[in-house]
Amino acid sequence: MKNNISNPLHILSSLVRAKSIDEISPFDAKNIDELYSLSINHGVANQINSNLTDFLSKEKKIVENTQQLSSLTQLNIKLTTFAQHSKVISTITDNAAKNFLLALAEAEIKVVVLKGFSLGYQVYKTSYLRPKTDVDILIRNEDKRRISEIFVNLGYSNPRGWEPQAINNQFSMKKMLSKGVSTLFDVHLKISNSKQIENILNYDELLISANSTQLTNINLINKPYALIHAIFHLLHHKSSGDLIKLIWHYDLYLITKQLNETELVQLKELIKSKGLSNLVQYTLTLTANYLPTNELQHLIEWCNTSEITKTYQPQYDYLLGRTLGIKGVWLTLCATEGLSNKVAIIQEMVFPPAEEIYIKYGKDSGWPLVMLYIRRIFTGSIKYIFKKKK
Template sequence: MLPDALAPLLPSTPADAFVQRALSGQSAVWDAALTAREVIATLEAHRIGPLVCAQLPPDAWTTLPMELQTWVKASARRQALLDIQQTLALRELLALARDRGAPVLLLKGVPTSHRHYAEPHHRVKTDVDALIRPADRDAFIKLLEELGYLRSDGLTGTLVNRQVTLTRGDVAVDVHWSVSNTALFAHALDFDTMWAERAPIPALGEAAYGPSDEDLFLHACFHLAVHLSYEFALVWLYDIHLMASRWAPEALERCLRRAGRLRILRVCLACLALSRAWFGTPYAEEVCAGLAREAAPELSARTLACRLSRLSRLQMELAALSWRERFILLREVTLPPADYLRRRYADATTWLPWLHARRWLGLRGQASPRTESRR
């Protein structure tokens, strides 16, 4: 059953209804109540233009306004081109990382698109997500920089932000050393266990691996849960729909029982219910209801809300941390490393306490040469 707090995420506009029909195998013939711009805005916000392009039957295409046809086809072409660039980049990067003894697991869009979509470019992937061991972080980032990738100026640390983005041309690589930036889920899955169960991605070369089907599903669920309150996108929900739809009932039940042991069962059940409401995802509802009745209270279920203030999110984060970790987080937020401040303010000589003061006062920094080169 869908939690009441998530009801605002259900289809509610004519554009939502059109998208729902297009992606759930129903008639998606154009409705006079729709406007092309409204549908384009919805497809763009949910990052599903290429998917709708692939899913629409020929009889529906002929009823679409030309403006919408043009936009949808263009979005599919853009993703197909980006997929080629990402594939070439990953073949190069992953082989070198393997040779240097730094194993990499690809997360989210890349493994899901290759494993569950008819064609990988049907799934929008604005970046590539790479999970590494924390011990390999510096070496892997150095490798990317040797290959010409430019590091973003974002703040990173042990707890404050467990990822960094590096970009080369149109290819962006999000380097993660934790499965989640949120403490609620950061330890739900660990790299070594995921690596032991990894699955190859042959199209990306011999060094390309993604998580197992179970790990991919669990990660997709808690990743979506983290974003529900501020960035709900159907591209993530459709991943869950495809994964759940292809599992035998006993496989899904086994995965959900594991989710219960990881204390993320209610998150997974809510994602399944939301997926069924949008796309008609088939699963044994009575089994899910039974598991929900057996489940212990889970702190992670607090994420299941459409509107969470920054204060509420901070409170959830702190509740999941030990006192020692809270101190580390406070230190990383208030006193970030010197190299971050100097990158942010493009200033290699100013007295460091003054740069801290500028940040506390909310003064914007001058764009660094790295940032300028990406514009």
């Protein structure tokens, strides 16, 4: 057994990546509730449950540390209940998502599926092991109207009640499937809402390279592009001061381990041509702190070679710092062309339509609308100050 590691995330990471019980960092029974909650918050509960169920059924007789075995068993009992419920919900929502995606295919509309849904079917043993709150798709601008019509015809509606035009490049559509269960699509017109990188990966290149064999008539972002997109996603949340979930690191871990030679060549060419060596090296180093592998180390070292570092584009360095609050707004405005577009961004950020305010506070809050706007600005400022201090 390894020496005890006090950091709960390191314990979780050992539970996620371990190939046997002997590779799991020991923990005390008093940490079970904390580890259970953390595993859910970090999106790795289902994967850990799958690992432990396998280990405990195969290796129970040869584990010498009975206290460790007892702790693992207790943790897995709690995780099994959660995972069983998660699997049922995932099956229902995935089937609804596939039905919509197949409806698009029947209408000869091609989209690319991104992020968790795509990774669940490509790099995870079973799709439910990769939790997701929504299904992200990238579309052509020209197909937006037709796609919206298909959404409506299949019973979907916009959960926000309005569609931002300036602050992001996406809209959402949601359908209630049963009480407490719904399927939610985030429809992207560009790869990112960040003005600085919104055009770095485009629809055409993602569609051409998409994996169209894993799910019939459904285009999944392929692994090299998925890794780049996952890095941008992780860094965006990190620079915004958000929780960095262990599942995002595990995505990168799995992708790099499963790249074949052709995919690895494509990934390296993407890193060079897009000028991303520093971002990739930085993010994969963070991942390797929790989930070290030879594949990650190879890419990290390759990104650090002089030939590759000279291809890096420094305009992406903003993602390595903080972009929350006023600084983030300023960066967005600087990257936005045209005074009218800048004004539109400020208006949507500070004074969105009443629908957005009512979603947050409810129509029956008892507060006049003007006071709700003031309340929103005030609470947003407080959150910014506290995030900045972290």
